[in-house]
Amino acid sequence: xxxxxxxxxxxxxxxxxxxxxxxxxxxxxxxxxxxxxxxxxxxxxxxxxxxxxxxxxxxxxxxxxxxxxxxxxxxxxxxxxxxxxxxxxxxxxxxxxxxxxxxxxxxxxxxxxxxxxxxxxxxxxxxxxxxxxxxxxxxxxxxxxxxxxxxxxxxxxxxxxxxxxxxxxxxxxxxxx
Numbered sequence: 505x506x507x508x509x510x511x512x513x514x515x516x517x518x519x520x521x522x523x524x525x526x527x528x529x530x531x532x533x534x535x536x537x538x539x540x541x542x543x544x545x546x547x548x549x550x551x552x553x554x555x556x557x558x559x560x561x562x563x564x565x566x567x568x569x570x571x572x573x574x575x576x577x578x579x580x581x582x583x584x585x586x587x588x589x590x591x592x593x594x595x596x597x598x599x600x601x602x603x604x605x606x607x608x609x610x611x612x613x614x615x616x617x618x619x620x621x622x623x624x625x626x627x628x629x630x631x632x633x634x635x636x637x638x639x640x641x642x643x644x645x646x647x648x649x650x651x652x653x654x655x656x657x658x659x660x661x662x663x664x665x666x667x668x669x670x671x672x673x674x675x676x677x678x679x680x681x
Contacts, residue, residue, distance in 0.1 A: 536642035543638035547631055550638025554645065559637065566630045574623030581616035584609050654679045 535554075543550030547567060548560035583602075588609040590598040604612065655678050662671040 535645065536639050539638040539642040540635055543635045547634045554638060554641045556641055563630065563634050567627060570623045570627040570630065574620050577616045577620035577623060581613060581620055584612040584616060588613060652680065
């Protein structure tokens with residue numbers, strides 16, 4: 505009878521321990537997962553969830569500026585692409601309105617295509633950084649930044665008169681109080 509009670513108490517303790525570990529893990533990583541998913545679904549939402557409100561307008565400005573740049577480059581790309589096509593088709597009703605030659609039209613088309621593609625790639629990079637920032641910021645929410653931690657950076661120099669050597673550098677000192 506005593507052995508059964510000990511086994512049930514041990515089992516109960518083990519289950520409580522597992523539940524406590526899960527609760528701690530969820531408290532630490534659950535917020536990060538939620539912030540990551542929120543930023544992946546709607547850029548800036550993870551930063552708002554992490555209470556870093558100032559980051560959301562920065563993300564919107566970056567994505568909006570890149571979208572504006574990309575759309576304008578795409579419009580110019582289509583303009584020069586159409587004029588290049590008009591230059592070489594047999595239809596007399598379509599004419600090249602730019603005044604550029606074929607080689608100049610090809611250069612203009614490639615120029616605007618390059619910057620359109622670059623704006624798309626930079627937009628994808630901003631979107632990815634937005635997701636990573638939300639995740640890292642949620643993970644660092646529990647990070648201890650109290651005065652008990654300090655880092656001192658001091659210049660270091662040593663002159664040896666006997667060998668006429670001068671040593672210089674930086675000294676890093678990390679203190680835990």
